[in-house]
Amino acid sequence: MDSVLAEILTIADELLRTEKESPRAPKIRAEDMALGFDLSLPATGKSEAEVLDLLRQVVKRTPKTSGRRFFNQLFAGRAPMATAGEMLASLLNSSMYTYKVGGPNILLEWELSKKMCSCAGFKDGDGTFLPGGSLANLVGMVLGRNRALPGFREKGAQGKRLTMxxxxxxxxxxxxxAGLIGIGRENCIDVAVDENGRMDPAALQRQIERDLKEGALPAVVIATSGTTVRGSFDSIPDLADICQKFGLWLHIDGAVGGTLLLHPQYRDFLTGSERADSLTWDAHKMMGIPLTCSALLVKDPEILFDSFKEVADYLFQADSDHLNPGNRSIQCGRRNDALKLWTAWQRLGDEGWAQRIEKQMSLSRYAAKRISQHPKLVLCEQPSFITVGFYVPGKSSAEICEQLHVSGEAVIGYGDYGEHQAIRLVTMNPEVSEAEIDALLEAAVATAAALPAAAVTST
Ligand SMILES: Cc1ncc(COP(=O)(O)O)c(C=O)c1O
Incomplete structure (x- = not known):
């Protein structure tokens, strides 16, 4: 085992060096992936050396999502020391349902929940860590559902049509x-946005009134703080007023933008968060914590407990409910996602997070400036957050992204910016330099210029 660990560290070292020295990672098509190494599972086990060699091959062929040419998703880069916490969490192999098994990891998860709740303005709040913002949203929606119809957990919808x-x-x-929690996808209602991509509060109110007239039970409003493509922030005070007026649960999907609560100025993007009932906050996005690390924070700890508690004498045998977070979780066995975040927080402190956010935001402003100055590029809109939409007139954004990937110049995606399908540059990795942003833009222009006429479509 010792020699395997030493060799794994060597592989890790090689990965980090490659990321730094040769960040280009040309696309490998799925059908070519197995050339040179065999992915199939053997009947007879291999030697450690053979398995290590296979692992090397896997690492070599894996897209470098932490490298400085990855602009594709809302995660990128690595927060200092977070990976160390992650590796130790694997070795410790705690399960986070009881103090008996998790020990100090339960307590440090608490510290994280308390701190993040205090950032959100949830004074006596609680939290639970989940594998991803999607599931954190699910929990927020379940809590809102249960408050709207208290018997839902035991008896189901009882003939009521709940809407979100x-x-x-x-x-x-x-x-x-909504399709998973007994609400129905059709009862999750899309509300129109304004020109900045923020939910239109008047449209929300009209929709709630219409649904009430039709006999529905409006239950939850999900405000988005940092939308996936345009990076828009719904106005929490406006939505909170409506929720208060009609008695709805307000959940904030801050999977992307929740982290701004750690910045003394940018936290204003989430002004009014203390009026919400629950909040999703992904630490594996802006905070650069290895996937996955998501928190669902709630203002009223009771409802979290009441919504998920179960009797399990074989599991909850010692210590108070408070020390056994399994009774506030949708999971039974649960990975220790807290240690890596806690480790990075120890290293950076609140100030380090604020500096990281500052860099991410300033990179998006820089990219926008360079795009608007460039004669061959069009900026879709001035970014206020960390996603920057742009296009090359007359060329397909999708094809440019594909060709950048094929050549290894960059991994980047495209999104819908109203009239335009545009390249979406995410300035998530604070290690990226301004020169690297310039290089990406030039690569996009050169790639567009080389596109054959057949591939050219209007944006
Ligand atoms: C606004 C928003 N909410 C939720 C999620 C889901 O987060 P996860 O990928 O952690 O499930 C995403 C993912 O990008 C997102 O952009």
């Missing part, structure tokens, strides 16, 4: 979750 509301720019997990 999210902007047309909200994340797809919200609709998917």
């Amino acid at each position: 509301y999210v902007s047309t720019n909200g994340h797809y997990s919200v609709r998917k979750n």
Whole structure:
């Protein structure tokens, strides 16, 4: 085992060096992936050396999502020391349902929940860590459902049609979750957005009134703080007023933008968060924590417990409920996602997070400036967050992204910016330099210029 660990560290070292020295990672087509190494499972086990060699091959062929040419998703880069926490969490192999098994990891998870709740303005709140923002949204929606119809957990909908509301720019997990929690996807209602991509509060109110007239039970509004493509922030005070007026649960999907609560100025993007009932906050996005690390924070700890508690004498045998977070979780066995975040927080402190956010935001402003100065590029809109939409007139954004990937110049995606399908540059990795942003833009222009006429479509 010792020699395997030493060799794994060597492989890790090689990966980090490659990321730094040769960040280009040309696309490998799925059908070519197995050339040179065999992915199939053997009947007879291999030697450690052979398995290590296979692992090397896997690492070599894996897209470098933490490298400085990855602009594709809402996660990128690595927070200092977070990976160390992650590796130790694997070795410790705790399960986070009881203090008996998790020990100090339960307590440090608490510290994280308390701190993140205090950032959100949930004074006596609680939290639970989940594998992803989609599931954190699910929990927020379950809590809102249970408050709207207290017997739901035991008896189901009892003939009631519950409705939930999210902007047309909200994340797809919200609709998917509505299909999972007995609400029905059709009862998850899209609300129109304004020109800045924020939910239109007047449209929300009209929709709630219409649904009430039709006998529905409006239950939850999901405000998005940092939409996936345009990076818009719904106005929490406006939505909170409506929720208060009609008695709805307000959940904030801050999977992307919740992290701004750690910045003394940018936290204003989430002004009014203390009026919400629950909040999703992904630490594996802006905070650069290895996937997955998502928190669902709630203002009223009781409802979290009441919504998930179960009797399990074989599991909850010692210590108070408080020390056994399994009774507040949708999971039984649960990975220790807290240690890596806690480790990075120890290293950076609140100030380090604020600096990281500052860099991410300034990179998006820089990219926007360079795009608007470039004669061959068009900026879709001035970004206020960390996603920057742009296009090359007359060329297909999708094809440019594909060719950038094929050549290894960059991994980047495209999204819908109203009239335009545009390249979506995400300035998530604070290690990226301004020169690397310039290089990406030039690569996009050169790639567009080389596109054959047949591939050219209007944006
Ligand atoms: C706004 C928003 N909410 C929720 C999610 C889902 O988060 P996860 O990928 O952690 O499930 C995403 C993912 O990008 C997102 O952009």
